[in-house]
Amino acid sequence: xxxxxNHLKELEAESIFIMREVASQFENPVLMFSGGKDSILxxxxxxxxxxxxxxxxxxxxxxxxxxxxxxxxxxxxxVERLGAKLIVGSVQEAIDNGTVTEEKGIxxxxxxxxxxxxxEALEKGKYDAALGGARRDEEKARAKERFFSHRDEFGxxxxxxxxxxxxxxxxxxxxxxxxxxxFPISNWTELDVWQYLAMEEVPLPSLYFAHTRPVFERxxxxxxxxxxxxxxxxxNVFDEMVRCRTIGDMTCTGVAKSTAKTVEEIIxxxxxxxxxxxxxxxxxxxxxxxxxxxxxQGYF
Amino acid sequence: MSDNITNSELLRFxxxxxxxxxxxxxxxxxxxxxxxxxxxxxxxxxxxxxxxxEDVNLALLTDGLKSEREQGITIDVAYRYFSTPKRKFIIADxxxxxxxxxxxxxxxxxxxxxxxxIDARNGIVEQTRRHAIISSLLQIPHxxxxxxxxxxxxxxxxxxxxxxxxxxxFAAKLDVNDVHFIPISALKGDNVVNxxxxxxxxDGPTLMYYLENVHxxxxxxxxxVRFPVQxxxxxxxxxxxxxxxxxxxxxxxxxxxxxxxxxxxxGFNSKVQKIMGPDGEQNEAFxxxxxxxxxxxxxxxxxxxxxxxxxxxxxxxxxIEIMVCWFDNNKPIQxxxxxxxxxxxxxxxxxxxxxxxxxDINTLHRDEDENTINMNDIGRVVLRTTSPLFSDAYRKxxxxxxxxxxxxxxxxxxxAGMIL
Numbered sequence: 001x002x003x004x005x006n007h008l009k010e011l012e013a014e015s016i017f018i019m020r021e022v023a024s025q026f027e028n029p030v031l032m033f034s035g036g037k038d039s040i041l042x043x044x045x046x047x048x049x050x051x052x053x054x055x056x057x058x059x060x061x062x063x064x065x066x067x068x069x070x071x072x073x074x075x076x077x078x079v080e081r082l083g084a085k086l087i088v089g090s091v092q093e094a095i096d097n098g099t100v101t102e103e104k105g106i107x108x109x110x111x112x113x114x115x116x117x118x119x120e121a122l123e124k125g126k127y128d129a130a131l132g133g134a135r136r137d138e139e140k141a142r143a144k145e146r147f148f149s150h151r152d153e154f155g156x157x158x159x160x161x162x163x164x165x166x167x168x169x170x171x172x173x174x175x176x177x178x179x180x181x182x183f184p185i186s187n188w189t190e191l192d193v194w195q196y197l198a199m200e201e202v203p204l205p206s207l208y209f210a211h212t213r214p215v216f217e218r219x220x221x222x223x224x225x226x227x228x229x230x231x232x233x234x235x236n237v238f239d240e241m242v243r244c245r246t247i248g249d250m251t252c253t254g255v256a257k258s259t260a261k262t263v264e265e266i267i268x269x270x271x272x273x274x275x276x277x278x279x280x281x282x283x284x285x286x287x288x289x290x291x292x293x294x295x296x297q298g299y300f
Numbered sequence: 301m302s303d304n305i306t307n308s309e310l311l312r313f314x315x316x317x318x319x320x321x322x323x324x325x326x327x328x329x330x331x332x333x334x335x336x337x338x339x340x341x342x343x344x345x346x347x348x349x350x351x352x353x354e355d356v357n358l359a360l361l362t363d364g365l366k367s368e369r370e371q372g373i374t375i376d377v378a379y380r381y382f383s384t385p386k387r388k389f390i391i392a393d394x395x396x397x398x399x400x401x402x403x404x405x406x407x408x409x410x411x412x413x414x415x416x417x418i419d420a421r422n423g424i425v426e427q428t429r430r431h432a433i434i435s436s437l438l439q440i441p442h443x444x445x446x447x448x449x450x451x452x453x454x455x456x457x458x459x460x461x462x463x464x465x466x467x468x469x470f471a472a473k474l475d476v477n478d479v480h481f482i483p484i485s486a487l488k489g490d491n492v493v494n495x496x497x498x499x500x501x502x503d504g505p506t507l508m509y510y511l512e513n514v515h516x517x518x519x520x521x522x523x524x525v526r527f528p529v530q531x532x533x534x535x536x537x538x539x540x541x542x543x544x545x546x547x548x549x550x551x552x553x554x555x556x557x558x559x560x561x562x563x564x565x566x567g568f569n570s571k572v573q574k575i576m577g578p579d580g581e582q583n584e585a586f587x588x589x590x591x592x593x594x595x596x597x598x599x600x601x602x603x604x605x606x607x608x609x610x611x612x613x614x615x616x617x618x619x620i621e622i623m624v625c626w627f628d629n630n631k632p633i634q635x636x637x638x639x640x641x642x643x644x645x646x647x648x649x650x651x652x653x654x655x656x657x658x659x660d661i662n663t664l665h666r667d668e669d670e671n672t673i674n675m676n677d678i679g680r681v682v683l684r685t686t687s688p689l690f691s692d693a694y695r696k697x698x699x700x701x702x703x704x705x706x707x708x709x710x711x712x713x714x715x716a717g718m719i720l
Contacts, residue, residue, distance in 0.1 A: 002517075003517065003520070003522055003554065003586045003587075004309065004517045005588075005589065006307060006308055006309065006310075007308050007309060007310035007387070007388040009578075009589075010309075010310045010588060011310070012578055012590075013549065013578070013588050013589050013590040014588070014590075016578060016590040017530070017549045017590050020530050020531040020547050020548075020590070021530065023531055024530060024531050024603055024645070048578045049547075049590075050533060050547075051533075051576070052535045052537075052539070052540045052543060053533050053534065053535035053540075054535070136379045136381070137380075137381045143378050143379055143380070144376050144377075144378060159376070160376075162376070163712060163713045164402055164403070164405075164406045164627055164713055164716070165406065165713075166405070166406050166409035166410075166702065166704060166716045167409045167410060167698065167699060167702045168549070168699065169642045169643075169702065169703070171642065171704060171706055171711070171712075171713045173640070173706055173711035174711060175711065186379075187379070187381075187390060189381045189383070189388075191383070192388070
């Protein structure tokens with residue numbers, strides 16, 4: 001007998017351990033679900049962690065109102081299949097209530113407004129732990145995240161004062177009103193996620209696979225054309241064969257030229273690409289530390 | 301799926317060091333040569349370096365926080381990832397100064413390999429000793445000593461041997477079994493990924509070859525069965541009406557369907573009826589798998605309890621002695637002080653009965669007259685817990701041998717302990 005498991009099974013075991021730790025240590029956890037591949041992976045792992053029981057926490061989707069229609073369809077089907085509970089937090093509602101003000105101009109995005117809607121939804125549901133599919137390889141501020149990441153009563157992250165994490169001992173103790181963000185797939189890379197999704201044959205939204213759609217170019221990034229984005233006169237719309245490497249709000253998620261129509265072809269593409277997956281995210285490019293700044297305020 | 305994906309192992313290693321010893325250059329080279337730095341990341345580093353009026357500074361890749369970038373130092377543990385067809389690597393990159401001992405300890409706690417860097421011109425310095433001592437205390441199974449900047453000592457074999465001998469003499473006092481020495485130049489690339497033409501006298505592996513091939517399969521304890529119950533799965537539906545599964549992660553030993561087991565703390569005996577893994581039923585489980593175990597008898601068993609082999613039990617005691625590394629910047633460990641203690645999946649309370657000595661982490665000297673353990677200090681203390689822990693010596697099992705201490709007022713993790 002060879003007592004050895006491959007790196008994907010080891011990552012899987014680690015993530016399952018973290019999810020069970022959350023179910024044990026917290027009263028009222030919730031899983032943040034965006035419809036992207038990382039949150040699909042999270043749901044898949046949560047299903048395995050508690051099988052044959054149901055996932056012991058609801059899914060929370062913060063809907064910017066600017067989603068790709070494909071995302072919403074996929075979300076609803078997944079929830080139906082697993083018999084999970086879905087809660088939707090709405091950015092449109094937060095705008096209508098006056099909690100937040102919509103950005104104006106051609107680079108207007110609701111990405112930043114998600115924070116307010118997220119914090120509102122977390123407060124309303126009295127959630128003491130929010131599981132998210134962020135990974136440390138995505139972005140340099142996320143590289144500093146803990147598995148169990150403490151948030152104060154304002155939902156803020158204090159990166160200089162984080163709890164040390166050793167061995168597999170995770171301290172989720174908190175005062176009333178504070179909560180934790182928990183990132184069970186911290187140690188996965190983009191390639192790991194794809195290799196695992198391929199190995200497990202997990203169904204994915206069509207947006208990840210190459211398809212032809214109307215796009216336009218802005219500052220070297222291709223964006224999908226939609227009514228949610230104001231275009232300059234010089235920005236011409238044309239058809240292109242593209243796919244999404246990440247899925248977020250339509251206003252800030254770039255698409256990439258691609259011919260990859262299967263998961264295997266995507267893995268090939270990623271193995272040879274020279275740009276990170278968030279390279280197409282205009283929300284990260286607002287400043288050198290824009291992710292850290294947003295995270296401190298409570299962004300996920 | 302190709303074979304090399306399904307066979308590739310995960311290796312975690314830790315580095316420690318300051319700006320000048322070439323650590324960032326070395327990590328940068330490992331990432332760059334394994335094609336794990338992307339063009340946009342590299343471009344962002346170039347832009348950020350230019351803004352600071354510096355040459356391309358690869359440290360900006362790992363030093364992600366605003367304050368780190370402003371001060372030009374690594375404050376926190378940064379995790380970096382790269383992979384080759386053989387292995388996936390996780391680097392826990394930690395700062396090397398004394399005031400960041402706690403970060404070094406954190407990075408070392410899960411590492412298979414410690415990578416110690418020595419500047420060939422300076423030889424062994426305080427920081428080298430500190431890193432080696434921490435690696436030994438945290439029982440990192442493999443130590444690889446890279447003697448760097450060989451280009452600046454004319455690739456001298458004599459200098460390499462001199463440093464190796466000095467290190468071995470010092471390491472004899474430590475608890476390390478597997479030490480390897482490699483002459484490298486991170487800047488020029490000698491013996492990092494590619495074999496150097498400048499060190500013909502050296503016939504050992506390159507650093508990358510070492511990392512890809514060092515034997516880590518036996519880093520876990522496969523002898524002593526330890527299964528801390530983490531969560532009880534009870535579906536309460538018609539299909540699985542009487543299902544009661546004990547979920548957890550194997551902390552030691554191997555366990556098979558049909559094995560006789562003992563339940564702690566009750567001492568009752570039972571048999572393994574079924575093991576459920578992430579892919580359904582499996583016949584056997586071993587570390588680091590997360591599984592769900594079903595037993596033949598219906599005993600009361602919950603989080604914090606443990607499944608072990610009948611004739612192989614851990615220490616069951618309310619009194620433990622630990623080497624503690626202190627993390628709290630507000631106050632030192634309090635003699636007679638009370639803390640929460642986490643051990644495997646169990647949380648209890650404890651009281652500090654005695655501080656035996658403080659360890660000088662530069663010399664290994666035990667100062668028995670000093671019982672103030674401040675932040676970043678390491679010392680030996682005696683604890684009494686409110687309920688018995690099921691533990692092993694840290695030397696025997698890093699999972700059942702480790703604890704953290706939590707301040708009851710602030711909820712912060714204030715100490716990490718290794719059971720003696």
